[in-house]
Structure formats: structure tokens, C-alpha cells
Amino acid sequence: MPSSLEEITWQKSLSQAIRDPRELISRLGIPEKLLEPALNTVQSFPLMVPLSFLNRMERGNPEDPLLKQVLPIARENETVQGFSTDAVGDLNVRQTPGILHKYHGRALLMVSGACAIHCRYCFRRHYPYGDEPRTLAEWEPVWKALHADPSIQEVILSGGDPLLLTDLRLQELCQRITEIPHVKRLRIHSRLPVVLPDRIHAGLLEMFQRLSETGTVVWMVIHANHPNEIAGDAEIAIRKMIQAGIPTLNQSVLLKGINDSADTLVRLSEKLVDLGVMPYYLHQLDRVTGVAHFEVPEEQGRELIRELRTRLPGYAVPQYVREIAGEPCKIPLLG
Ligand code: SF4
Incomplete structure (x- = not known):
């Protein structure tokens, strides 16, 4: 309820x-x-x-x-060669159901299989969410694994969209995470501030503020691809997060016919930094079955970033990266 x-x-x-x-x-x-x-x-x-x-x-x-x-x-x-259902190798790094352990020091929890929007280019559109833990008892092995690995300093809530959990469930999850002594940071990856701005209400922000005050700093990573997304009630919601003191980053996907122009990417970065949001990543499209028509050639992406560097301050230029299954970090596509 x-x-x-x-x-x-x-x-x-x-x-x-x-x-x-x-x-x-x-x-x-x-x-x-x-x-x-x-x-x-x-x-x-x-x-x-x-x-x-x-x-x-x-x-x-x-x-x-x-x-x-x-x-x-x-x-x-369409079936296109080179595109597959698990392009970023999520299933190879799923040691315990509910946890993806891809990069050193960080563990990603698949806390929700649902999203408020279905992005056609989604890298997890084929992910078997039904195999993830649901009941509290099914989550116990996750907590056990996190407690047992002192190298994990940061927990990322992902999915699906973690902010589709109720406040109560989120609070319970966050509480369990703060009880792990070696976890210092909690990162929340969510498209809801942009697509369902009502979700960013005062009670939620107070919960994040309380967590940060007790020593587990909460970072938000939002997801907007085009400047037109940062408008109206979404703009208000993002402003509220910033005013609440929550460090906020944005990640985008480079998408053919949507944001594959320097003018669009410049306007997106300007809108973000004017609100206090750091442009974090511009992702090269993950080569997932069904999304090939969104792909922009890497050389064109590099050209775009070169132009962004001449038009924006350095902090407003996102890192242009590609995720390659099995690699220990995202791969920068322009040095
Ligand atoms: S919000 Fe994220 S996980 Fe959900 S459909 Fe869009 S890209 Fe995929």
C-alpha cells in the first residue's frame, strides 16, 4: 500500500x-x-x-x-550481425542472483525489473529479470555476499529502475546497505527524475539526505539524451534534487537521429550544467538485438566530442565511452 x-x-x-x-x-x-x-x-x-x-x-x-x-x-x-541479447556481458558477472559484479570496488544490485518508460534502445531489453530475487528471503544471499567482500565500497541500485520501488522498500534496502561497514557510497541509477518527475518528492529526498548524513553518501545518476527532456516538471524535479544537496550526474546514449549532432549535445550539456548536473557519460550504443538502427559510427561520435570540446568548458563535456564485455572498466573512445 x-x-x-x-x-x-x-x-x-x-x-x-x-x-x-x-x-x-x-x-x-x-x-x-x-x-x-x-x-x-x-x-x-x-x-x-x-x-x-x-x-x-x-x-x-x-x-x-x-x-x-x-x-x-x-x-x-531485423537481425543484424554483431548484435546480441547480452551485449555487455551482464550474465557472465552475475555471481549471486541480484548482484552484478563487473568493476573493482563496486557491486550493482538488480533491485527492480520494471521501468516507467521503455526506451527502444535499452541495453537490458532482453535481461531475464524474472530470475532475480524477489522475496526478502531470496535477498539474503545478496547481503551475505556483500558483507563477505570488503573490496566493495560502492553499491549501485539499478535494474530496471530502482526508484519504482516504494519508499518503504527503498528505505529497507538502503538500511541493509548502510549496515555493511565497508560500503561508503550508494549510487542510484534512475530515469525517473526525467520521465516520471512526480517520483522526486520531499519524503524521498529527505531519506537520501538522512543516509548521506549517516555516512553513506547518495549519488544520483539520471539519464537524459536530448535537451527537450530537461523541461517542465522534469526540470523542477532535478532542481529539487540539486537543492537537496544530492550530487547528480547524467548519462546519455549516442542515438542516431536523436542526439547525433553537436548542437543537440551542446544544448543538452548546457541545460544540465545550468541545473547543477554533471554530464558524466555519453555511451556508444550497446550492440543489443533490435537496436542496430540507433547506432552512430564511433568516428562520428569522436568528431562530435572534438567539437563539444571547442564549444563547452571541460566539465560540461561527457566522457565518450563504450562498454566491452569482460573489460575491467568502460573504454574511453577519445583520449
Ligand atoms: S529506463 Fe533504462 S533500463 Fe529502463 S528501458 Fe530505459 S534504458 Fe532500459
């Missing part, structure tokens, strides 16, 4: 998200011919678009950069 009016509000916003391509197309007034391919594609990866995100799209524009991140199209069904 929701615990507060604030929680009822965001859960209501989540329940109102669009799941039917017919509704998406009719609300935006975009061509009907987009419906059939969308219907044929949602069976493999459903549509999900919160109304807040929809409200930032341009009506009548099938090329809208936010729409293109969520509209299922026929090209997702």
Missing part, C-alpha cells in the same frame, strides 16, 4: 502511462501508418510512455527526438 499522498501521486502517474500504440499515435496526431509496425513490435518489448514525457513531445511530428526513443518500429525486428 502507498504510504503517503506523495507516493499515491507518483504511482497514479505511473498507472496513467501510455501502453497502447493506438493511444500514443492518436494523442500525438502522427500518421496512422505507424500503427501496424508498432503493434507488431510491442509483443517483443512493450510500449510504455509516461504522460509527463509525452507532454514534452511535439504534436504532429513523427521525427520528434523524444518520440523516436519510445515508438516501436519494424526495424527492431
Whole structure:
């Protein structure tokens, strides 16, 4: 049961998200011919678009950069060589169900299999979330493994989207993490501040502030790809996080036809730093089955970053990186 009016509000916003391509197309007034391919594609990866995100799209524009991140199209069904279901090797580093241990000093917990939006380029669109722990008893081996490994200084909550957990469940998880003496930092990877801004309410921010005060610093890593995403209620939510003193970074994915221009990336970085958010990573697309049409050649990505360096202060230029399965860190694509 929701615990507060604030929680009822965001859960209501989540329940109102669009799941039917017919509704998406009719609300935006975009061509009907987009419906059939969308219907044929949602069976493999459903549509999900919160109304807040929809409200930032341009009506009548099938090329809208936010729409293109969520509209299922026929090209997702193409088989392309070099693209696979687990491109970043998540399943090879899943030592205990619920934990991915990829990089030194950090452990990533798969705390939620759900998202508030379904990004068509998602690197985990084929992840077997159903195999992850659900009950408190199933989570016990996770805590045991974390306690047993003193090298882990940072725990990352991921999924899916960790902020789709209720405040109560998040509080319980965070509590368990703060009880691990060697864990100093808690990082939360979430797209909700951008796509479901109601989730960023005062009670949640107070919980993060309390955690940081007790010695486990909370870092937020949000996910926005295009400057049009940072507007309206999303902008207000991000501002609240910054005002609450929560260090916040942004990661983006370089996406063909969406943010593959220097002007767009400059505007995105400017919007972020003007709010106090550091542009952290620009990811080269992970080569996951169904997303090949979003891929931008690496040389073009390098050119874009070179131009960003001439137009932005150094702190506003994200690191352009690629994740390669088995490597001990993300690989910088431009030195
Ligand atoms: S929010 Fe993240 S995990 Fe969820 S669909 Fe989008 S990219 Fe994937």
C-alpha cells in the first residue's frame, strides 16, 4: 500500500502511462501508418510512455527526438550481425542472483525489473529479470555476499529502475546497505527524475539526505539524451534534487537521429550544467538485438566530442565511452 499522498501521486502517474500504440499515435496526431509496425513490435518489448514525457513531445511530428526513443518500429525486428541479447556481458558477472559484479570496488544490485518508460534502445531489453530475487528471503544471499567482500565500497541500485520501488522498500534496502561497514557510497541509477518527475518528492529526498548524513553518501545518476527532456516538471524535479544537496550526474546514449549532432549535445550539456548536473557519460550504443538502427559510427561520435570540446568548458563535456564485455572498466573512445 502507498504510504503517503506523495507516493499515491507518483504511482497514479505511473498507472496513467501510455501502453497502447493506438493511444500514443492518436494523442500525438502522427500518421496512422505507424500503427501496424508498432503493434507488431510491442509483443517483443512493450510500449510504455509516461504522460509527463509525452507532454514534452511535439504534436504532429513523427521525427520528434523524444518520440523516436519510445515508438516501436519494424526495424527492431531485423537481425543484424554483431548484435546480441547480452551485449555487455551482464550474465557472465552475475555471481549471486541480484548482484552484478563487473568493476573493482563496486557491486550493482538488480533491485527492480520494471521501468516507467521503455526506451527502444535499452541495453537490458532482453535481461531475464524474472530470475532475480524477489522475496526478502531470496535477498539474503545478496547481503551475505556483500558483507563477505570488503573490496566493495560502492553499491549501485539499478535494474530496471530502482526508484519504482516504494519508499518503504527503498528505505529497507538502503538500511541493509548502510549496515555493511565497508560500503561508503550508494549510487542510484534512475530515469525517473526525467520521465516520471512526480517520483522526486520531499519524503524521498529527505531519506537520501538522512543516509548521506549517516555516512553513506547518495549519488544520483539520471539519464537524459536530448535537451527537450530537461523541461517542465522534469526540470523542477532535478532542481529539487540539486537543492537537496544530492550530487547528480547524467548519462546519455549516442542515438542516431536523436542526439547525433553537436548542437543537440551542446544544448543538452548546457541545460544540465545550468541545473547543477554533471554530464558524466555519453555511451556508444550497446550492440543489443533490435537496436542496430540507433547506432552512430564511433568516428562520428569522436568528431562530435572534438567539437563539444571547442564549444563547452571541460566539465560540461561527457566522457565518450563504450562498454566491452569482460573489460575491467568502460573504454574511453577519445583520449
Ligand atoms: S529506463 Fe533504462 S533500463 Fe529502463 S528501458 Fe530505459 S534504458 Fe532500459
